Amino acid sequence: MLRRLRRVPSVLLPLVLLGTLAACGNDTGSDASSGPLSAVSISGDPGKAPEVSWKQQMETTGIQSTVLHQGDGPAVKDGDSIYANFWIGDGYTKKKAYSTYDTGQPQLIKVDSSSLSPVFKEAVEGHTIGSRVAVTAPADKAFGPTGNPNLEIGNKDAVLIIVDLLSTVLDGPQGAQKPAPAWAPKLETKGDAVTGLDFSKAPKPDGKLHSAVLIEGTGATVAKGQTITVNYLGQVYGGKKPFDESYSKGQPTSFGIGTGQVIPGWDETLVGQHVGSRVLLAIPPKDGYGKQGQPSAGIKGDDTLYFVVDILGAH
Missing domain, CATH: 3.10.50.40 (Chitinase A; domain 3)
Incomplete structure (x- = not known):
């Protein structure tokens, strides 16, 4: 790629996206007022950075997803490419760990069963464009046995990921x-x-x-x-x-x-x-x-x- 043809983002999160992570069962569609999400209050409009207020430390033993806002676009399928913004928080320290909203550029994501992490796949596949989805998981199930030292997330911490599904990407000109x-x-x-x-x-x-x-x-x-x-x-x-x-x-x-x-x-x-x-x-x-x-x-x-x-x- 020629210089000045593309600027590669300075911060990427391969440990979020890669499919080398272990996944246990999930509990989709859980009530935001109960379970791990009862530890936080999430507000704000989809497409804009979420406002997250921690009530207490978060605890979770499995991967759970909750649709906070249902979009009216097409459902995301395996093999699709989409634009998405995401926000990651540490439920133990009650701090934001990373947010694509801070960079001003959404991420291009290939929804591929063979390469996308189970946690991130849970947040996107089957949900409709325009949706905001929250996923909670233990850090060792989200990132592997060591957690994510780059994000200062310990392996026993609970992780909160909020994803806004923005738009699909075409396979070719139409x-x-x-x-x-x-x-x-x-x-x-x-x-x-x-x-x-x-x-x-x-x-x-x-x-x-x-x-x-x-x-x-x-x-x-x-x-x-x-x-x-x-x-x-x-x-x-x-x-x-x-x-x-x-x-x-x-x-x-x-x-x-x-x-x-x-x-x-x-x-x-x-x-x-x-x-x-x-x-x-x-x-x-x-x-x-x-x-x-x-x-x-x-x-x-x-x-x-x-x-x-x-x-x-x-x-």
Whole structure:
């Protein structure tokens, strides 16, 4: 991944998401006024950071989930990709341990039975988009026998996880096909994946920033400051192969848009597009990597960059 194409979040929680954890039975749909959740008061609107007030230390022996707010979106299934925010608290110290709300960017989560932790899977699978779900569990069942030292959660502590299910992410572009402009190279594809660009009949770049919608999605409009999820391929004009792409990796990438996390040509052209769209970009040096280029990727200071971008989600 090229520098300034994506900024990787500085804090990740692999021990929350990985499926190497042991899971005992669960008690779904428990009453928030009884059981472990009786130790806290949770308020606030879904989509915003929850307000958690501790009444007493939390105790729990198993994994329990409670729907605090029922969303009206589709139910999340195994194999889906979703945006979610989550809040983690330590029921022994009665303190917040981590919150994605603090970073301002939701997490992209693949709901995969083979890799997602049972605790987190309990919080998302089967619940509807728009829901807020609370899950309680002993730390050794949530994180393993040592608890989570990185979050200062002991192995005997009770853990509270609050998850807001925000939106789903598409598997590929969805919408009406649009004719390619005269400046466009030919796309080489395999199924929904773009494998390369053929410049044999494309005119020389004119030094201007261009964008064209090849598939017009019908999803939400991308707004400045959102996190978007995309598949993409980049190739310099006349290049024989891509200098970077995500299609073959089996996992799209996410980043903030319109805020300088990516090259200027992306910020300027992708804001205002619709989720589900496939967009073709021609980006001159001044809107890409400048006169210095990106030597590590074989990009010279006078190269025009061409990108295909499939916008799969935005939140």
